[in-house]
Amino acid sequence: MSNKVKKLLTARFGVVSPDSIEDYIKNGGYASLKKALGMDPEAIITEVKASGLRGRGGAGFPTGIKMESVRRATGSPKYVVCNADEGEPGNFKDRYLMEKDPHQLLEGMIISAFAAGADYGAIFVRGEYINSIKILDNAIKQARKAGFLGKNILGTGFDFEMDVYSGAGSYVCGEEFALLAALEGKPARSTFKPPFPTTEGLNGKPTQINNVETFANIPHIIDMGGAAYAALGTEASTGTKLISLSGNVNHPGLYEVTYDITLREIIEELGGGVPGGRAVKMVQLGGPSGPIIPPSLLDLKIDANEMRKYNLSIASGAIIVIDDRADALDILVRIMEFFHHESCGKCTPCREGLGQVLGLLDKFVDGTATEADLKLLRNLLDVMSQASLCGLGQAAPTAIKTILQYFGDELCGRIGAAKEVK
Amino acid sequence: MVNITINNKKIQVPEGTTILNAAKQAGIDIPVLCYHPDLDIKANCRICVVEVEGARTLQTACSTRVWEGMAVRTNTPKVRQARKIIVELILAGHEMDCTYCKRNNRCDLQKIAADLGIRENPFRHVERDLERDTSGPSLERNPNKCIKCGRCIQMCGKVQGLSLLDYAGRSDEVEIKPAFGKYLTDIACVACGQCAVVCPVAAITEKEDIDRVWEAINDPDKVVIVQTAPAVRVALGEEFGFEPGKVVTGKMVAALRALGFDKVFDTDFTADLTIIEEGNELLQRLSNGGVLPMLTSCSPGWINFIEQYYPELLPHVSTCKSPQQMFGALAKGYYAAKIGKRPEDIFSVSIMPCTAKKYEAQRPEMSVDGKNPDVDVVLTTRELAKMLRQAGINFDALEEEEYDAPFGLSTGAAVIFGATGGVMEAALRTVYEVVTGKTLPSLDFKDVRGLEGIKEATVDLNGTPVKVAVAHTLANARKLMELIKSGKADYAFIEIMCCPGGCIGGGGQPYGTTNEVRKKRIAAIYEADRDLPIRKSHENPAIKKLYEEFLGEPLGEKSHHLLHTHYNDRKA
Ligand SMILES: Cc1cc2nc3c(=O)[nH]c(=O)nc-3n(C[C@H](O)[C@H](O)[C@H](O)COP(=O)(O)O)c2cc1C
Ligand code: SF4
Ligand code: SF4
Ligand code: SF4
Ligand code: SF4
Ligand code: FES
Numbered sequence: 001m002s003n004k005v006k007k008l009l010t011a012r013f014g015v016v017s018p019d020s021i022e023d024y025i026k027n028g029g030y031a032s033l034k035k036a037l038g039m040d041p042e043a044i045i046t047e048v049k050a051s052g053l054r055g056r057g058g059a060g061f062p063t064g065i066k067m068e069s070v071r072r073a074t075g076s077p078k079y080v081v082c083n084a085d086e087g088e089p090g091n092f093k094d095r096y097l098m099e100k101d102p103h104q105l106l107e108g109m110i111i112s113a114f115a116a117g118a119d120y121g122a123i124f125v126r127g128e129y130i131n132s133i134k135i136l137d138n139a140i141k142q143a144r145k146a147g148f149l150g151k152n153i154l155g156t157g158f159d160f161e162m163d164v165y166s167g168a169g170s171y172v173c174g175e176e177f178a179l180l181a182a183l184e185g186k187p188a189r190s191t192f193k194p195p196f197p198t199t200e201g202l203n204g205k206p207t208q209i210n211n212v213e214t215f216a217n218i219p220h221i222i223d224m225g226g227a228a229y230a231a232l233g234t235e236a237s238t239g240t241k242l243i244s245l246s247g248n249v250n251h252p253g254l255y256e257v258t259y260d261i262t263l264r265e266i267i268e269e270l271g272g273g274v275p276g277g278r279a280v281k282m283v284q285l286g287g288p289s290g291p292i293i294p295p296s297l298l299d300l301k302i303d304a305n306e307m308r309k310y311n312l313s314i315a316s317g318a319i320i321v322i323d324d325r326a327d328a329l330d331i332l333v334r335i336m337e338f339f340h341h342e343s344c345g346k347c348t349p350c351r352e353g354l355g356q357v358l359g360l361l362d363k364f365v366d367g368t369a370t371e372a373d374l375k376l377l378r379n380l381l382d383v384m385s386q387a388s389l390c391g392l393g394q395a396a397p398t399a400i401k402t403i404l405q406y407f408g409d410e411l412c413g414r415i416g417a418a419k420e421v422k
Numbered sequence: 423m424v425n426i427t428i429n430n431k432k433i434q435v436p437e438g439t440t441i442l443n444a445a446k447q448a449g450i451d452i453p454v455l456c457y458h459p460d461l462d463i464k465a466n467c468r469i470c471v472v473e474v475e476g477a478r479t480l481q482t483a484c485s486t487r488v489w490e491g492m493a494v495r496t497n498t499p500k501v502r503q504a505r506k507i508i509v510e511l512i513l514a515g516h517e518m519d520c521t522y523c524k525r526n527n528r529c530d531l532q533k534i535a536a537d538l539g540i541r542e543n544p545f546r547h548v549e550r551d552l553e554r555d556t557s558g559p560s561l562e563r564n565p566n567k568c569i570k571c572g573r574c575i576q577m578c579g580k581v582q583g584l585s586l587l588d589y590a591g592r593s594d595e596v597e598i599k600p601a602f603g604k605y606l607t608d609i610a611c612v613a614c615g616q617c618a619v620v621c622p623v624a625a626i627t628e629k630e631d632i633d634r635v636w637e638a639i640n641d642p643d644k645v646v647i648v649q650t651a652p653a654v655r656v657a658l659g660e661e662f663g664f665e666p667g668k669v670v671t672g673k674m675v676a677a678l679r680a681l682g683f684d685k686v687f688d689t690d691f692t693a694d695l696t697i698i699e700e701g702n703e704l705l706q707r708l709s710n711g712g713v714l715p716m717l718t719s720c721s722p723g724w725i726n727f728i729e730q731y732y733p734e735l736l737p738h739v740s741t742c743k744s745p746q747q748m749f750g751a752l753a754k755g756y757y758a759a760k761i762g763k764r765p766e767d768i769f770s771v772s773i774m775p776c777t778a779k780k781y782e783a784q785r786p787e788m789s790v791d792g793k794n795p796d797v798d799v800v801l802t803t804r805e806l807a808k809m810l811r812q813a814g815i816n817f818d819a820l821e822e823e824e825y826d827a828p829f830g831l832s833t834g835a836a837v838i839f840g841a842t843g844g845v846m847e848a849a850l851r852t853v854y855e856v857v858t859g860k861t862l863p864s865l866d867f868k869d870v871r872g873l874e875g876i877k878e879a880t881v882d883l884n885g886t887p888v889k890v891a892v893a894h895t896l897a898n899a900r901k902l903m904e905l906i907k908s909g910k911a912d913y914a915f916i917e918i919m920c921c922p923g924g925c926i927g928g929g930g931q932p933y934g935t936t937n938e939v940r941k942k943r944i945a946a947i948y949e950a951d952r953d954l955p956i957r958k959s960h961e962n963p964a965i966k967k968l969y970e971e972f973l974g975e976p977l978g979e980k981s982h983h984l985l986h987t988h989y990n991d992r993k994a
Binding site: 343388394 | 463464465466467468469471479480482485486487500503504507508511512514515544545546548569570589591592593594595596
């Protein structure tokens with residue numbers, strides 16, 4: 001088991017003081033930046049591509065390709081933006097990364113900026129993370145003082161600056177276009193794509209936007225080389241993954257694992273199983289926008305190839321364990337209320353659909369739902385996931401869809417329930 | 423060029439074409455609600471979704487550009503189901519009372535719902551019960567009908583440069599409303615009605631005044647007269663199935679008579695009068711060292727703008743009333759007596775392409791007797807069409823008729839008032855001949871025509887080059903105002919029209935106004951000009967007679983009293 005717990009990004013947690021750049025440097029920090037600045041930017045991109053690193057924010061897009069697109073894109077200035085909004089319940093890994101080892105993130109961003117040819121970086125931190133913001137602000141000051149930021153970084157002629165921004169605290173702010181809009185001082189609403197941020201991002205300029213964890217991997221890739229990094233993981237999923245484990249487990253918390261670990265190993269061995277010896281009823285992956293799966297799938301490895309067979313992915317790495325006391329419908333109502341509250345209201349399917357979903361769920365709750373309601377619900381969910389403008393509306397139906405798939409009886413069983421009571 | 427297939431049909435389109443436009447080229451219709459050809463793409467209604475081979479989700483045709491080898495399908499079960507559910511979702515949250523609705527039969531949403539064959543709505547109805555805004559004289563908002571397409575936001579923000587409307591709130595409580603304040607009258611809205619023209623539903627509409635006109639027509643004690651603005655004749659036909667750009671002056675006159683108006687007059691007559699007064703005012707300013715550049719004053723949306731946004735520049739504005747108000751003043755201050763009536767016996771109606779004219783007509787200073795407005799009711803082109811339908815008038819079948827005397831005779835110079843650059847061109851035709859004493863070699867000042875935002879021209883007046891400028895839309899007007907403020911505007915005379923394209927693109931014109939349609943209406947305006955026997959205002963014999971009989975001289979005592987006005991600083 002322990003061989004599937006691998007401390008790479010979390011290696012310095014507790015070892016270095018987050019307020020001390022000296023600590024970080026003493027423990028090997030900024031060595032990768034020095035190495036990178038001695039490399040050709042194209043060579044850095046080659047390493048990142050070879051590493052197989054995929055975005056850790058949820059969608060899993062290959063990071064090297066993003067970097068390369070920004071480098072190739074015409075337009076100036078160019079930006080790197082760190083998505084530290086972490087607004088989805090059940091996720092807390094990014095906060096740990098920022099608060100325990102902030103320089104690791106900065107180093108990753110500076111290297112990325114050098115590779116992508118960016119001039120300015122922004123870290124967009126969820127407003128509630130007051131402590132993260134303080135720590136990052138301080139780290140940036142230190143890095144500037146040490147010559148890792150600013151003009152002519154380490155005498156290489158590379159100029160790069162960055163700042164911390166804080167969000168108004170809505171979930172949709174984490175969606176990349178909404179985040180970029182918020183950075184521009186506009187309301188946090190998404191927009192259509194293409195074009196993607198790599199060509200028309202912040203202020204309409206080429207922008208590499210990545211998750212905190214994604215950036216935090218970059219120094220390690222430079223340090224060990226892309227191939228060695230890739231060797232850490234499985235064929236489809238390289239490197240390590242931070243897991244935010246929560247819900248009905250004995251030891252909730254943050255874990256860093258390799259991709260050959262199974263969900264069951266994470267829950268039972270790392271998380272110590274369900275309190276009170278109860279059984280796992282269901283597990284939600286990623287947060288409210290993720291699938292809800294039955295215990296029978298817990299032997300899946302979190303590796304992309306294996307999970308894809310079931311149309312799943314580990315996404316941002318949140319794992320929420322739900323024990324056998326839970327009621328599926330109850331959970332769904334709460335999840336859909338969350339989305340209904342968080343929808344930005346811009347596009348029709350999400351804006352108008354979520355309230356209707358709640359209305360239909362109500363009918364299941366009070367036992368008045370009919371077969372026709374079930375069919376309507378299914379059709380509505382399909383349209384929301386197919387036709388919504390951004391990932392929020394597209395993913396909002398996932399929980400219900402998977403409950404219908406794996407726990408269908410819990411909903412279907414209530415069709416016509418009211419009649420029986422009478 | 424890019425090769426794509428749409429519904430198995432292979433076509434070639436230029437790179438960068440959207441699926442929507444490519445489909446159009448292939449003869450395939452895709453419904454749209456938030457898309458408008460003259461505005462930025464928003465892709466928020468999602469009604470235009472199509473299947474694109476290889477894409478994980480449905481793609482919006484309005485926003486997605488074609489790529490080489492793209493395969494699109496616009497008519498699959500998935501697409502039809504998505505469109506149907508999207509419309510059902512909208513309708514479930516919509517105040518759906520089509521039969522009572524101002525947009526009934528003229529509504530984009532209603533048409534799409536009909537096209538998709540929606541017969542019942544499986545979704546529960548969501549009652550919004552939001553307060554309507556009926557605070558102003560020009561426009562009304564009914565947020566319960568708003569589908570949040572964002573067209574109005576863009577129109578007010580991007581085209582007019584005012585950004586008065588915006589999203590508020592989130593989720594299904596999102597509202598599109600005045601960004602600051604509650605009612606349109608709380609904000610520095612100029613009542614241009616451009617938001618209403620692009621609204622696909624009845625969420626922003628002109629205030630309807632049709633019933634007040636019927637009442638007057640039915641009142642035996644009233645002499646009900648009507649004037650028609652230049653831009654109405656090139657657009658009204660669209661309401662009755664004619665192609666945009668069809669000139670329907672004669673039928674319109676006949677239709678107005680058929681409605682029961684006692685006299686049918688032409689605002690073009692007072693447009694000619696405006697040119698005489700304004701032209702003389704310009705010459706006076708030029709020779710007496712008056713405030714220059716002089717700015718035109720015939721667009722009430724523009725007047726609302728300068729009063730609220732650039733009051734410090736009001737001395738630049740010509741004191742001439744707009745043609746509508748000159749007409750109103752003459753109707754009550756001259757015509758009434760001429761036919762042996764009291765001003766209050768005359769009920770004066772004007773048919774305008776404009777919603778701001780409704781505001782203008784009720785300004786307290788626009789009253790010669792200090793009691794009744796000079797123009798009692800303003801109807802938009804759209805309202806006139808409604809009235810004709812109410813009366814069962816078969817527009818197509820009408821025989822063309824002529825305007826009544828004495829305010830029926832006008833020139834080509836007056837007709838072109840309807841298009842951006844028209845007032846300038848009309849003024850130049852007169853000013854040139856008055857100053858130089860020579861006949862213009864060509865009457866066409868092509869430099870000031872067309873849809874370009876800001877146009878310039880220089881005319882040689884007896885060896886003195888006189889520079890003029892023309893702007894339409896308030897975003898462009900603002901640029902010129904800033905230029906004036908910075909002291910860099912070396913123009914003598916500037917024409918400003920509030921609406922894109924000028925009055926032919928006004929806020930009261932038929933729905934479906936796009937820049938394409940504007941171009942056709944403009945072409946019709948110049949065609950009407952060309953076909954008129956007299957094309958210069960100062961050669962209008964009826965105008966000459968009016969000065970001889972009544973007014974005396976341009977800028978004289980009577981003119982001052984009836985035809986000129988003053989402005990107010992209304993900056994918040
Ligand atoms: C509603 C919504 C919320 C999101 N929130 C986050 C977030 O909090 N943090 C994040 O990194 N990505 C979030 N994403 C994903 C981002 O849009 C984007 O894919 C990500 O920042 C890309 O970075 P990566 O390639 O490093 O994963 C969210 C997406 C959606 C649709
Ligand atoms: S899917 Fe939801 S959150 Fe995303 S743009 Fe549409 S309404 Fe806004
Ligand atoms: S706006 Fe259109 S759909 Fe709505 S009630 Fe009016 S006519 Fe009907
Ligand atoms: S009437 Fe004109 S100024 Fe007023 S809100 Fe509409 S577009 Fe803006
Ligand atoms: S008022 Fe009309 S144009 Fe504006 S968002 Fe609503 S429906 Fe669209
Ligand atoms: S018309 Fe394409 S999304 Fe609205």
